[in-house]
Amino acid sequence: MANVAAGTHLPVTTTRFAPSPSGRLHLGHAYSAAIGRRAGDRFRLRIEDLDPGRCRPEFIDGILEDLAWLGIRWDGEPLIQSQRTHLYADALDQLRERGLVYPCFCTRADIAASLTAPHGDAGAAYPGTCRGLPDDPERRSTTAHSWRLDSAKALAIIGLPTWTEHDGTQFEAKAGDIGDAILARKDAPSSYHLACIVDDANSGVTEVVRGADLRPSTPVQRLLQLLLGLPEPTYRHHALVLHGDGRRLAKRDLAPTLAAMRDGEVDGRALAADLVNGKLPLGFIFSAD
Numbered sequence: 001m002a003n004v005a006a007g008t009h010l011p012v013t014t015t016r017f018a019p020s021p022s023g024r025l026h027l028g029h030a031y032s033a034a035i036g037r038r039a040g041d042r043f044r045l046r047i048e049d050l051d052p053g054r055c056r057p058e059f060i061d062g063i064l065e066d067l068a069w070l071g072i073r074w075d076g077e078p079l080i081q082s083q084r085t086h087l088y089a090d091a092l093d094q095l096r097e098r099g100l101v102y103p104c105f106c107t108r109a110d111i112a113a114s115l116t117a118p119h120g121d122a123g124a125a126y127p128g129t130c131r132g133l134p135d136d137p138e139r140r141s142t143t144a145h146s147w148r149l150d151s152a153k154a155l156a157i158i159g160l161p162t163w164t165e166h167d168g169t170q171f172e173a174k175a176g177d178i179g180d181a182i183l184a185r186k187d188a189p190s191s192y193h194l195a196c197i198v199d200d201a202n203s204g205v206t207e208v209v210r211g212a213d214l215r216p217s218t219p220v221q222r223l224l225q226l227l228l229g230l231p232e233p234t235y236r237h238h239a240l241v242l243h244g245d246g247r248r249l250a251k252r253d254l255a256p257t258l259a260a261m262r263d264g265e266v267d268g269r270a271l272a273a274d275l276v277n278g279k280l281p282l283g284f285i286f287s288a289d
């Protein structure tokens, strides 16, 4: 519903919650969803299920169940990324036609062998082995490959991208933040970065609410938005929920799932209300950023 005050149309803020169904949600997800819901006049739910190796349908049911327990409702139908791969393929085609992506035949082991630093999410550490190879349709039709952004070309067109946090603070990407990120993979029709910006634009997302751990993804995502002429959202990179001793919430650390909290008779709606007010259950703290 539009925000109307004294005859003035205020801009409508659209936020989203975009979990990957690779496990049950924990307190950190609940925090992200609760503040995303609070920040948005409209709030979209997006299931990021493009990674067949990690995602399972039963975890989608789990997400819907957990959000219902928290009393968090979303607007419109949930968007399921695995049903929208043609949109990501179109975006990749646009970049391919402009010579901004290239096929990469490297395996993880090839890449690891040529690096000292771990393979960065935004492709910053990729050594560029396949950049500039002559096009070889025969090899492409017979050999598994991914598609990478030619970041040098893209940056030469766009320059270093900037972004704005919801409090108005402006950031400019540094040259080393962006590399030849993978945009489509051997085993998945689109990477997280490409699907994320296509869907944020498609859903009219005006404010991207997500954990501070995803901040390194923002420079390459802003670059892709600029290349594809997509609108610029603002960003709310929020603090992470940690165990009281500072450890990240992760499955291997036995982070309590929301399902376990529900079984333990926690009141989900009261929990969501507390989270929105920055109040965590005993035994948890926020990260410094």
Ligand code: GLU
Pocket (backbone or CB within 6 Å): 017, 018, 019, 020, 048, 196, 209, 210, 211, 214
């Ligand atoms: N699917 C990502 C995750 O679960 C979130 C991506 C985003 O919010 O941009 O961590």
